[in-house]
Amino acid sequence: MSPRLFTFSAAHHGPWVVVNQTTVAGAPLPQASHLRIQAGAPASAPGPWSLRGITSNERYVERAEREALVSRQVGLGQAGHTCAALIPIRKSSAWWALTQDERRHVLEEQSQHIRLGMNYLPQIARRLHHCRDLSDNEPFDFLTWFEYAPRDTGLFEELLNALRGSPEWAYVERETDIRLVGG
Amino acid sequence: MSPRLFTFSAAHHGPWVVVNQTTVAGAPLPQASHLRIQAGAPASAPGPWSLRGITSNERYVERAEREALVSRQVGLGQAGHTCAALIPIRKSSAWWALTQDERRHVLEEQSQHIRLGMNYLPQIARRLHHCRDLSDNEPFDFLTWFEYAPRDTGLFEELLNALRGSPEWAYVERETDIRLVGG
Numbered sequence: 001m002s003p004r005l006f007t008f009s010a011a012h013h014g015p016w017v018v019v020n021q022t023t024v025a026g027a028p029l030p031q032a033s034h035l036r037i038q039a040g041a042p043a044s045a046p047g048p049w050s051l052r053g054i055t056s057n058e059r060y061v062e063r064a065e066r067e068a069l070v071s072r073q074v075g076l077g078q079a080g081h082t083c084a085a086l087i088p089i090r091k092s093s094a095w096w097a098l099t100q101d102e103r104r105h106v107l108e109e110q111s112q113h114i115r116l117g118m119n120y121l122p123q124i125a126r127r128l129h130h131c132r133d134l135s136d137n138e139p140f141d142f143l144t145w146f147e148y149a150p151r152d153t154g155l156f157e158e159l160l161n162a163l164r165g166s167p168e169w170a171y172v173e174r175e176t177d178i179r180l181v182g183g
Numbered sequence: 184m185s186p187r188l189f190t191f192s193a194a195h196h197g198p199w200v201v202v203n204q205t206t207v208a209g210a211p212l213p214q215a216s217h218l219r220i221q222a223g224a225p226a227s228a229p230g231p232w233s234l235r236g237i238t239s240n241e242r243y244v245e246r247a248e249r250e251a252l253v254s255r256q257v258g259l260g261q262a263g264h265t266c267a268a269l270i271p272i273r274k275s276s277a278w279w280a281l282t283q284d285e286r287r288h289v290l291e292e293q294s295q296h297i298r299l300g301m302n303y304l305p306q307i308a309r310r311l312h313h314c315r316d317l318s319d320n321e322p323f324d325f326l327t328w329f330e331y332a333p334r335d336t337g338l339f340e341e342l343l344n345a346l347r348g349s350p351e352w353a354y355v356e357r358e359t360d361i362r363l364v365g366g
Contacts, residue, residue, distance in 0.1 A: 005319045040319065054316050059242070062284040100287075101245040133237050133316045136188045136223065 003039035004055045006129055008086055008143060010047035011036040016084060016180040024164070026090065026174030035086065035180055037145075051088055053129025053143040060104050065114050072121035081125060081147040082182040085156065087175065088131075088140040095171035096132075111166035120159045123152045140174065186222035187238045189312055191269055191326060193230035194219040199267060199363040207347070209273065209357030218269065218363055220328075234271055236312025236326040243287050248297050255304035264308060264330040265365040268339065270358065271314075271323040278354035279315075294349035303342045306335045323357065 010032030018032050030048040041052060061069065095103070107113045117126070125147045132141040148156055160177075163169060193215030201215050213231040224235060244252065278286070290296045300309070308330045315324040331339055343360075346352060 001319075003319055054319070056316050057279045057281075058283060060283055063282045066282050096240045098240075099246045099249050100241060100243055100283075104283075130316055133239050133313055135317075136184075136186055136237070 005040055005052065006054070006143075007038045007040065007042055007050055007052050008145075009036045009038070009042070009050040010034070012047060016182060018178060018180055020177075020179040022177045024175035024177050025172060029088070029176050029178075032178065035178070051131070051140060051143055052134055052138075053131045053140075054134060055127065056130045060107050061114060065118075069114075069118055069121070072118060074122040074125050076125055076127055076145070076147050078125060078147065080149045083148050083150050083153060083156075084180040084182070085146040086143060086178040086180070087146070087160075088143045089172050090140045090174035091142075091171045092173045106168050106171070111163070111168035113163065113166065113168055116159060116162050116166075120155055123155055124148045124159060188223055188235065189237070189326075190221045190223065190225055190233055190235050191328075192219045192221070192225070192233040193217070195230060199365060201361060201363055203360075203362040205360045207358035207360050208355060212271070212359050212361075215361065218361070234314070234323060234326055235317055235321075236314045236323075237317060238310065239313045243290050244297060248301075251301055252297075252304070255301060257305040257308050259308055259310055259328070259330050261308060261330065263332045266331050266333050266336060266339075267363040267365070268329040269326060269361040269363070270329070270343075271326045272355050273323045273357035274325075274354045275356045289351050289354070294346070294351035296346065296349065296351055299342060299345050299349075303338055306338055307331045307342060 010030065011034045014034035014036040016035040016037070018035060021029070021031055023029070032047065032049070034047075042050075058066070098106070108115070117124075127145045129143040129145070130141070131138040131143060146156065193213065194217045197217035197219040199218040199220070201218060204212070204214055206212070215230065215232070217230075219230075225233075241249070281289070291298070300307075310328045312326040312328070313324070314321040314326060329339065
């Protein structure tokens, strides 16, 4: 069985070098110089912070959308994908109080979150990790990890700008944007 | 903030006495004599097994359904609700591979899971706990805790029989049914 739980840790050395770390909303994370990604939950964290997330079943994607996604997406670790981003976000209690149909409406019918991501495939590979239900007191709800080629950095900015301008992002109360290059 | 993570532990003493424990599907749990429920994750388990689950946002309920549920449901701990049941279930990988629209279709359009539960309100109080995304290797996906009055035991059996006969239950690969009385 492939692992679903991953730990992202700020570290003093490691395969990913932080080139920029920006607080987009809410409380900042301490600045990191390197990032280490481990499957599972390591016994001790090597640096100032450590974030855990678990991949899970899709919460909004419908059958036709999944077919379209699967036909275009590529996995992590592609040759040439030497740029990466880790974007932890937390959504507000107002988001979590919405019902399933209301959340889907904001996420896709209003914000085109799924469609937007699809427009940037296969260039922008991603893996979504859920944190909110790991425990009672996780600092973020989601960790999204992106990988792409240096020449697609502009595309990645375009995708982030579109998402951050969408109605869904009115529910994001904490967000940090960490850009990295493979070391 | 009210706790969301709960631990259900088999114990030698405790406020809930097990009156019946049946394996419905899959691997059995060791027989328990008493059950203890604690908020959070206790440092050590008092008996042969311990199951953790976390309450979370609803995954299928739509706005109109929530309004109907809220207008009828009652909380746990009602006077006279001296009967209880803990029903841990695990669903198959086929369930988790379905898309959101497919899972909703099986759960409600085919199986009337939400509507069935509503028909037994306010007599049967319940709290659903999610386990699957707590870690990579939880023994169950869901723990549902029910409370009701002794006179409503027949109603509770009726509800369980309806659910177990529904298309959704074809995806349940492990299920234990533990009945208790307040001690």
